[in-house]
Amino acid sequence: RDEAALLAALARRPMAGFDLKPLYRVLAAAGQSQASTRDAREEKGGRPGPPEPLPVPAGDVKLAAYLLDPVRNRYHLVDLARQFLGVEVEEGPADRPADPACRTPALLGRDAALCARLRPAIEAEIAARGLERVYREIELPLVPVLAAMEVAGIAVDREQLERLGRQFAARSEELAQRIYELAGETFNINSTQQLGQVLFERLKLPVVKKTKTGYSTDAEVLEALAAEHPIAELVLEYRSLAKLRGTYVEGLAEHIGPDGRIHTTFQQTVAATGRLSSTQPNLQNIPIRDEPGRSLRRAFVAAPGHRLVAADYSQIELRVLAHYSGDRALHEAFAHGQDVHARTASEIFGVPLEQVTPEQRRVAKAVNFGLAYGQTDFGLARALRIGRAEAKRFMERYFERYPGVKRYMEETIRRARQTGEVTTLFGRRRPIPEIRHRVPHIRQNAERVAINTPIQGSAADIMKLAMIRVHGALLREGLSARIVLQVHDELIVEAPEDEVPRVAALLRREMEGAYRLDVPLVVEVKAGVNWYEMEEMNG
DNA sequence: GGATCAGCGA
DNA sequence: ACGTCGCTGATCCC
Numbered sequence: 001r002d003e004a005a006l007l008a009a010l011a012r013r014p015m016a017g018f019d020l021k022p023l024y025r026v027l028a029a030a031g032q033s034q035a036s037t038r039d040a041r042e043e044k045g046g047r048p049g050p051p052e053p054l055p056v057p058a059g060d061v062k063l064a065a066y067l068l069d070p071v072r073n074r075y076h077l078v079d080l081a082r083q084f085l086g087v088e089v090e091e092g093p094a095d096r097p098a099d100p101a102c103r104t105p106a107l108l109g110r111d112a113a114l115c116a117r118l119r120p121a122i123e124a125e126i127a128a129r130g131l132e133r134v135y136r137e138i139e140l141p142l143v144p145v146l147a148a149m150e151v152a153g154i155a156v157d158r159e160q161l162e163r164l165g166r167q168f169a170a171r172s173e174e175l176a177q178r179i180y181e182l183a184g185e186t187f188n189i190n191s192t193q194q195l196g197q198v199l200f201e202r203l204k205l206p207v208v209k210k211t212k213t214g215y216s217t218d219a220e221v222l223e224a225l226a227a228e229h230p231i232a233e234l235v236l237e238y239r240s241l242a243k244l245r246g247t248y249v250e251g252l253a254e255h256i257g258p259d260g261r262i263h264t265t266f267q268q269t270v271a272a273t274g275r276l277s278s279t280q281p282n283l284q285n286i287p288i289r290d291e292p293g294r295s296l297r298r299a300f301v302a303a304p305g306h307r308l309v310a311a312d313y314s315q316i317e318l319r320v321l322a323h324y325s326g327d328r329a330l331h332e333a334f335a336h337g338q339d340v341h342a343r344t345a346s347e348i349f350g351v352p353l354e355q356v357t358p359e360q361r362r363v364a365k366a367v368n369f370g371l372a373y374g375q376t377d378f379g380l381a382r383a384l385r386i387g388r389a390e391a392k393r394f395m396e397r398y399f400e401r402y403p404g405v406k407r408y409m410e411e412t413i414r415r416a417r418q419t420g421e422v423t424t425l426f427g428r429r430r431p432i433p434e435i436r437h438r439v440p441h442i443r444q445n446a447e448r449v450a451i452n453t454p455i456q457g458s459a460a461d462i463m464k465l466a467m468i469r470v471h472g473a474l475l476r477e478g479l480s481a482r483i484v485l486q487v488h489d490e491l492i493v494e495a496p497e498d499e500v501p502r503v504a505a506l507l508r509r510e511m512e513g514a515y516r517l518d519v520p521l522v523v524e525v526k527a528g529v530n531w532y533e534m535e536e537m538n539g
Numbered sequence: 540g541g542a543t544c545a546g547c548g549a
Numbered sequence: 550a551c552g553t554c555g556c557t558g559a560t561c562c563c
Contacts, residue, residue, distance in 0.1 A: 212544095250558095440550080
């Protein structure tokens with residue numbers, strides 16, 4: 001009653017504050033329940049009008065502080081007060097939202113006052129550092145979008161999840177028994193310590209790699225040991241099933257709400273590059289590469305009468321690289337809609353595009369990927385399991401054929417060394433003080449960060465803009481479809497069946513048009529009743 | 540509670 | 550030293 005009126009009043013007026021997304025989440029949830037009662041009332045009276053969109057926040061000092069220094073591990077009001085106002089205070093409700101004890105009128109008022117004093121100070125710094133656009137045009141407008149996504153959540157088929165859990169458990173049990181037989185004793189396979197004793201002391205297998213504290217038993221090691229002893233392969237499969245059961249089946253089930261949906265939290269001030277992250281649970285790392293992990297995606301479903309529509313940017317990071325570097329060959333590949341990995345294979349192996357073999361393409365793909373991360377010949381050699389000299393030849397060939405890319409990378413490092421930071425397309429900044437470090441491996445690590453951040457960060461800028469556009473367009477066009485997930489280069493929308501064609505077209509239009517690069521942005525759209533089986537909707 | 544190891548995604 | 554950015558679970562030790 002009073003609360004509903006208060007929320008309605010808040011929802012009408014742009015607000016400034018500290019970490020507004022949780023409040024927006026409350027407002028979005030209130031708006032949603034209001035809309036559903038209104039729809040029920042108007043059931044006989046024709047179509048309901050579009051819902052009132054929440055206003056873009058007028059300011060958020062936490063977001064501003066993140067843009068000023070995206071590498072910090074926290075953005076507490078007390079730290080900002082010290083840094084920008086020179087005042088020393090104890091933590092209040094803004095910094096301890098989970099602690100009801102500090103939610104006193106005095107401290108609530110104090111935090112509000114701190115916030116009000118901080119805003120002009122921090123926003124002046126935002127303007128001075130050229131961060132006005134990324135702040136006003138990206139991060140602030142994104143707040144209501146993320147809040148709406150979190151409130152929407154994604155529907156999960158608990159039965160399906162549990163069915164998979166039972167399958168994983170049965171196979172897991174089978175593997176454990178065979179592992180104990182081969183080991184000659186039972187032990188905790190999940191314990192790296194105990195597993196190390198079994199493999200390297202009891203079975204006397206060769207030690208290929210060590211960790212700080214003992215034997216390494218990671219997948220790379222076990223794959224090498226597979227040639228020596230049959231236990232290794234069994235442990236590998238056991239491990240992957242243990243991962244699926246613990247992290248995904250049980251971990252996800254705990255987060256299914258009374259509405260049958262999982263409502264993740266998108267973190268907007270965590271990733272140093274400007275990406276979002278997802279927690280409680282993380283829905284940005286649901287398995288896809290291999291079965292049976294991939295089958296978990298069958299448990300992510302559309303509500304009855306709905307479909308999931310997934311739209312992903314094709315090769316967005318390489319397109320950003322093409323844009324930044326101006327490299328002719330890379331431009332040409334994208335301008336002509338070529339398969340870039342095949343094109344790269346054709347360049348480095350010196351064969352016509354049509355004669356590229358799958359193996360050559362696989363190698364080229366690894367080179368293309370590694371590039372954006374500043375991978376070395378050593379790393380490429382390990383990834384492809386080839387010799388270092390051969391890897392070095394591939395990389396040299398690559399840079400011969402894409403000289404613009406080489407120039408761009410050298411220039412990026414040079415500028416980073418000069419300024420101590422790198423920036424993205426939208427002017428997002430990341431300081432990299434280590435780029436001048438005298439210890440080579442620290443400096444080289446900084447150089448990789450300098451190469452990767454503008455690429456990953458610009459792709460993040462583009463995706464965030466696209467999310468704002470898609471959310472706005474869905475509301476404007478009076479569609480009921482809603483964005484439910486973002487996975488870095490992919491958006492998942494839940495749409496009523498009859499809206500699917502319009503939503504697919506809208507996603508393509510708004511995502512491809514989010515930003516104008518020197519090469520086209522291309523979006524691939526798929527739809528289905530769950531996140532596993534999706535049919536392409538291109539054309 | 541925190542460090543370490545491991546493994547999932549883009 | 551060797552690939553960027555994240556998050557979570559299990560174990561082990563404090």
